[in-house]
Amino acid sequence: MNTNNIVENLKREIENFSTQIKAEKIGKVLEVFDGIAKVSGLSDIKSSEMVIFPGGETGVALNLEEDAIGVIILGDFSKIKEGDEVKSTGKILEIPISDDILGRVVNAIGVPMDGKGAIKSTKTYPIEKVAPGVITRLSVDQPVATGIKVIDAIIPIGRGQRELIIGDRQTGKTAIAIDTILNQKGQNMICVYVSIGQKDSKLRKIEARLEEGGAMGYTVIVSAGASEAAALSYIAPYTGVSIAEYFMDQGKDVLIIYDDLSKHAVAYREISLLLRRPPGREAYPGDVFYLHSRLLERACRRNKEYGGGSITALPIVETQAGDVSAYIPTNVISITDGQIFLETDLFYKGIRPAVNVGLSVSRVGSSAQIKAMKKVAGTLKLDLAQFRELEAFAQFGSDLDESTKRQLERGKRAVEVLKQLQYSPVKTEHQVVTLYALTKGFMDDIAIDRIKEFELGLASYSENNAKVFYKQVLEKKMWDEKGEEELKKVIADFKNNFTR
Amino acid sequence: MSIISNNDIAHAIYLASKDKSKEEQSLIFKNVIKFLVKKKKIARVPDILLRLGKIINNYENRIVGKIFSKEKITETQNKEINQILAHRYSVKEVILNEKIDEKLLGGFKMEVGDEVIDLTLKKKIEKLQEHLTSNK
Numbered sequence: 001m002n003t004n005n006i007v008e009n010l011k012r013e014i015e016n017f018s019t020q021i022k023a024e025k026i027g028k029v030l031e032v033f034d035g036i037a038k039v040s041g042l043s044d045i046k047s048s049e050m051v052i053f054p055g056g057e058t059g060v061a062l063n064l065e066e067d068a069i070g071v072i073i074l075g076d077f078s079k080i081k082e083g084d085e086v087k088s089t090g091k092i093l094e095i096p097i098s099d100d101i102l103g104r105v106v107n108a109i110g111v112p113m114d115g116k117g118a119i120k121s122t123k124t125y126p127i128e129k130v131a132p133g134v135i136t137r138l139s140v141d142q143p144v145a146t147g148i149k150v151i152d153a154i155i156p157i158g159r160g161q162r163e164l165i166i167g168d169r170q171t172g173k174t175a176i177a178i179d180t181i182l183n184q185k186g187q188n189m190i191c192v193y194v195s196i197g198q199k200d201s202k203l204r205k206i207e208a209r210l211e212e213g214g215a216m217g218y219t220v221i222v223s224a225g226a227s228e229a230a231a232l233s234y235i236a237p238y239t240g241v242s243i244a245e246y247f248m249d250q251g252k253d254v255l256i257i258y259d260d261l262s263k264h265a266v267a268y269r270e271i272s273l274l275l276r277r278p279p280g281r282e283a284y285p286g287d288v289f290y291l292h293s294r295l296l297e298r299a300c301r302r303n304k305e306y307g308g309g310s311i312t313a314l315p316i317v318e319t320q321a322g323d324v325s326a327y328i329p330t331n332v333i334s335i336t337d338g339q340i341f342l343e344t345d346l347f348y349k350g351i352r353p354a355v356n357v358g359l360s361v362s363r364v365g366s367s368a369q370i371k372a373m374k375k376v377a378g379t380l381k382l383d384l385a386q387f388r389e390l391e392a393f394a395q396f397g398s399d400l401d402e403s404t405k406r407q408l409e410r411g412k413r414a415v416e417v418l419k420q421l422q423y424s425p426v427k428t429e430h431q432v433v434t435l436y437a438l439t440k441g442f443m444d445d446i447a448i449d450r451i452k453e454f455e456l457g458l459a460s461y462s463e464n465n466a467k468v469f470y471k472q473v474l475e476k477k478m479w480d481e482k483g484e485e486e487l488k489k490v491i492a493d494f495k496n497n498f499t500r
Numbered sequence: 501m502s503i504i505s506n507n508d509i510a511h512a513i514y515l516a517s518k519d520k521s522k523e524e525q526s527l528i529f530k531n532v533i534k535f536l537v538k539k540k541k542i543a544r545v546p547d548i549l550l551r552l553g554k555i556i557n558n559y560e561n562r563i564v565g566k567i568f569s570k571e572k573i574t575e576t577q578n579k580e581i582n583q584i585l586a587h588r589y590s591v592k593e594v595i596l597n598e599k600i601d602e603k604l605l606g607g608f609k610m611e612v613g614d615e616v617i618d619l620t621l622k623k624k625i626e627k628l629q630e631h632l633t634s635n636k
Binding site for chain 1: 628
């Protein structure tokens with residue numbers, strides 16, 4: 001292109017350029033502190049409306065007062081000074097989005113931060129939206145296979161459910177979430193992992209792990225790091241769920257993980273106190289329940305007429321010294337459809353995942369299980385509860401009758417079977433075979449320290465030899481008599497070889 | 501405990517002193533000052549006055565704004581602008597405080613309340629710059 005061309009082009013552009021005369025509402029910054037700006041003017045602004053500062057920084061109007069508004073600044077507030085002009089946009093905060101966002105790490109306002117270049121966006125989605133209504137919803141009856149035996153068998157999660165993962169620090173909460181993402185390969189599921197106030201090193205580790213497991217192809221990570229402003233931590237989960245909604249609107253099933261909501265509540269508390277909203281219990285503002293309920297209500301399973309798709313939410317909450325009766329844990333427990341309760345004691349006893357089966361519950365329950373799993377896992381929870389009781393009782397005396405002894409032995413084996421290493425999800429059909437062998441007593445005479453070995457061996461042996469059973473479970477989700485006979489024979493054969 | 505806002509006080513002053521004679525008004529103002537001192541609200545006077553001004557303008561159907569231009573605005577221009585603004589805000593009277601600002605290069609800019617109508621050359625050039633850079 002030569003100089004003349006450029007000049008011609010410029011001329012044309014300038015000739016075609018026209019501006020519209022319009023009156024703009026302009027506010028002035030009165031004060032700036034700790035990521036909050038007080039702005040005068042802007043009399044027509046709506047709550048949660050986006051405003052723009054001179055440097056291009058965006059903000060969200062949260063407090064609307066008589067002659068000033070309180071704005072949270074999303075990004076660097078060091079360049080904003082008193083007297084700066086602030087413009088309203090007339091829009092609720094929204095994020096740019098397209099299918100290209102898969103496999104990327106974005107910040108709380110949807111800007112990529114993984115150094116892989118810009119994301120071409122085709123649409124924008126508002127981060128705040130009213131949750132789908134009753135008429136648009138379906139009940140939950142499709143399972144989310146987590147690949148974790150204790151969860152799939154005892155606390156099943158369904159597509160569209162909200163299941164809380166709760167526990168003290170270092171009990172494997174994130175591990176369960178990551179394992180679940182890793183197991184979604186080929187399960188027709190998009191995953192969104194929202195990291196709120198986490199260390200960047202931890203996030204990097206998670207990203208590398210997902211990359212290694214081939215999970216980034218169907219995963220988006222939204223991150224608001226510990227070093228970023230509280231405002232970003234506050235909006236990150238809403239950004240995450242908007243991304244999830246984008247995929248749900250295409251009729252897809254989405255799994256979203258909020259890691260974790262206690263830090264989210266802390267960020268919101270910081271903002272609220274800076275905005276001088278009155279503090280309530282534990283200094284959280286009065287609307288901290290609504291903060292989480294409006295977020296988690298957006299998880300749903302929609303019926304076909306309204307576009308189908310689902311959002312399954314796994315919020316994580318960290319407790320202090322196992323105290324589930326603190327403010328945020330009780331709030332989130334009451335919002336969700338069940339919780340997976342992790343315990344430090346179990347973790348250090350070597351029972352990992354350290355799920356406390358007694359306190360964990362899934363309120364959607366067995367309707368989110370395939371029939372075969374329902375059959376083998378039906379009594380497992382009760383058996384384990386009885387085992388716990390007997391175990392405590394048996395410590396006092398040694399004289400036990402035969403049936404009690406048998407129950408104890410079975411319980412010990414059940415606990416052993418439910419142990420599982422990190423990053424090693426188990427296929428549903430293998431879980432069914434293992435639990436079948438356990439509940440039908442095939443493992444009763446195997447030494448406890450060889451249970452793991454037996455389980456692994458049986459999984460691969462049965463897959464090769466019990467073809468009819470596997471086919472039935474995979475296709476019809478249940479076996480018939482023929483399949484059961486075959487499986488029984490295969491397990492007996494394997495056991496013969498194993499014990500010899 | 502109820503809280504009296506500055507706006508409430510200004511409003512009360514306006515309603516009390518409206519349509520009153522000079523003597524009566526000066527008595528009212530004395531009482532207002534006494535009241536403010538007694539209630540320890542005397543520091544609020546500048547803000548109350550500001551609000552009182554707005555309330556009076558509002559009741560008298562009048563707006564006060566600012567107009568910025570590079571050169572002094574002519575009589576005819578002023579008349580026309582006044583007419584347009586009076587129509588736009590549906591008021592009887594428009595008071596524009598003129599200010600000269602060389603940096604605007606040309607045209608003029610009006611500010612009424614928090615609303616800004618910018619017709620300056622400076623703004624146009626900024627817009628053109630935005631347009632040319634965003635297309636590339």
